[in-house]
Amino acid sequence: MHKVDFEMVEMTLDVMKYAIGRITHPSPELGKPKKETELKALVGETITEAGIGGEKAFQLFKDVLVKATVPIDHPRHLAFVPASPTRAAVMFDLVTSASSIHGAYWMEGAGGIFCENEAMKWLVSLTGMPKGAFGVFTSGGTAANLSAMVTARENWRKNPKHQNEKGLIITSSGAHSSVKSMAKVIDCDVLLVETEEEMTAVALQEKITSLDPQQRHRLFAVVGTGGTTNAGIIDDLSGIAAICEQENLWFHVDAAYGGGALASTSSKHLFNGIERADSITIDPHKWLFSPYDCGAILYKNPELAKEAHAQEGSYLDIFKDEGAHGFNPSDYQIQLTRRVRGLPLWFSLAMHGTDKYAWAVDKGIELANLAGKLIQEHPLVELVREPSLSCVLFRRKGWSPSDYTNWTYKNHREGFALVTPTKYKKDGVYETVARFCFINPDTKEEDITMILASMEA
Numbered sequence: 001m002h003k004v005d006f007e008m009v010e011m012t013l014d015v016m017k018y019a020i021g022r023i024t025h026p027s028p029e030l031g032k033p034k035k036e037t038e039l040k041a042l043v044g045e046t047i048t049e050a051g052i053g054g055e056k057a058f059q060l061f062k063d064v065l066v067k068a069t070v071p072i073d074h075p076r077h078l079a080f081v082p083a084s085p086t087r088a089a090v091m092f093d094l095v096t097s098a099s100s101i102h103g104a105y106w107m108e109g110a111g112g113i114f115c116e117n118e119a120m121k122w123l124v125s126l127t128g129m130p131k132g133a134f135g136v137f138t139s140g141g142t143a144a145n146l147s148a149m150v151t152a153r154e155n156w157r158k159n160p161k162h163q164n165e166k167g168l169i170i171t172s173s174g175a176h177s178s179v180k181s182m183a184k185v186i187d188c189d190v191l192l193v194e195t196e197e198e199m200t201a202v203a204l205q206e207k208i209t210s211l212d213p214q215q216r217h218r219l220f221a222v223v224g225t226g227g228t229t230n231a232g233i234i235d236d237l238s239g240i241a242a243i244c245e246q247e248n249l250w251f252h253v254d255a256a257y258g259g260g261a262l263a264s265t266s267s268k269h270l271f272n273g274i275e276r277a278d279s280i281t282i283d284p285h286k287w288l289f290s291p292y293d294c295g296a297i298l299y300k301n302p303e304l305a306k307e308a309h310a311q312e313g314s315y316l317d318i319f320k321d322e323g324a325h326g327f328n329p330s331d332y333q334i335q336l337t338r339r340v341r342g343l344p345l346w347f348s349l350a351m352h353g354t355d356k357y358a359w360a361v362d363k364g365i366e367l368a369n370l371a372g373k374l375i376q377e378h379p380l381v382e383l384v385r386e387p388s389l390s391c392v393l394f395r396r397k398g399w400s401p402s403d404y405t406n407w408t409y410k411n412h413r414e415g416f417a418l419v420t421p422t423k424y425k426k427d428g429v430y431e432t433v434a435r436f437c438f439i440n441p442d443t444k445e446e447d448i449t450m451i452l453a454s455m456e457a
C-alpha cells in the first residue's frame, strides 16, 4: 500500500489526467443523485478483502459515481450558495494533500501556516479591523461561527457573576441556521429580531430593552449577518456595532457568504461597521473561489480566542517550548488536527493577485444586477425585491409552490441547470419564489435568459 511501484505510478498519472481534464472543462456534466440501491447495483462491492484495484475503482468513480454528483462550479448552478474554485486553487489542493502537512502547530506546519497567514492578512485587511486583529482558517462557516461563539461565551464567563449562567444571544430571523444550531452546541438561548429585511439598530435596541433583568444579565453577544444566505441582505452593521459597544456585548458578524464582497470595489461600502466587530466569519469556499472546505474566523483580539480554544495535554507541552514557538492555528478555533486548508487560497491569491479577486467578485454582483434587468423585461416573471449582493429573488407569475418544485426537478433531470426555490416573507405571509445566487464569473447572460425561458412552459 505504501510502496512506490508501477501500479502506483500508473494510478498517479490517471489521477493527474482526470484532474487536468476536469479543471479545463468549461461546463462539466450536471450530475443528479441516484438512490443508494441504484448506485450499489451499478458499482457492486467496492470494499473487499483483496481490493478491486485502483484502475477499476477509479473507472467506477468516473463512469458512475461522479455522475451522481452536482459540480458546484457549473455555470448554471445558481442554487444555495454555489462555488467556483479557481483552477490554481484546485491544483494546489492536490499539492496540499500531497505535501501531508499537519496544520495545527507551527512546529510541524510552519511553511504551510506561513502561507495561510499571508492570505489571512489580506482577509483581515479587507475588513478594516484594527491592528492586532487576526484569524485562522476553519472547515467552514459553521465551525467559524461556533469558534466565535465559544470565544465570546468564555470571555463573558470570566466575570464570576456569569459563571453559572446559561448565556443568551440575539440575532435576526434572517441569520443562517448554523448560528441557531451552534447555539445549541454551546447550550445557549437565542432570541430573534424578526425581520425579512436587515436587522436595524432600532429593532435590536427594542429587543434588548424588552428583555427582563435576568435575560439581560444572560445576554452576551449579538450576531449580525453580512449577507443573508437567502437574499444577500446586510444588517445595519455600524448601528449594531454602536449598540454592542454601548451595551458591552460581543459583536459577531456572520459574513460566511457575503464576506467575499469585501473584496469588491462596488459593494465594500455596504459593510461599513464590520471593522468594529469582535469576530467575523468569512468563507473563502463560498465567494473567494477556494475549494471545499475553507472557512475563516477573524478576531479583533485573537488572545481571547486562544484563552478559549488552546488545548492542554502532556503530549502537547512541547509546543509551549521556546524551540517550537510560532503561530498555532489550533489555538484559535475548535479543531486540533487540521489540514492547512488556507493553502489553496494563498497559492491562487499569490498567482493571480488581489485585483483579479476584486474583478471576479464584482462579476457576481454584475450578474445579479443583469438578472434583475432581464427579469424586469420578461413578461412572465417579476422581482420580489431588488438584487442584493449576488442574490436575486423573483416570482413566476401565476405559479404555485409545486410549479417551482417541478421546474427545479425538470431542469436538473435534463442536466440543464440547478436553480431552486426559496421562501420570502412579506406582510407576515411566506411566498415560494425562485432564487439565483451568482458566484461563478463564467456564468453568461445566455445562461440567465435560458433559465428564464425554461419558466415559460
Ligand SMILES: Cc1ncc(COP(=O)(O)O)c(C=O)c1O
Residues within 6 Å of the ligand: 081, 139, 140, 141, 142, 143, 176, 178, 225, 227, 228, 229, 254, 255, 256, 257, 258, 283, 295
Ligand atoms: C451566512 C452563512 N453562515 C454560515 C453558513 C454555514 O457555512 P458552512 O456551510 O461553510 O458551514 C452559511 C452557508 O451557506 C451561510 O450562508
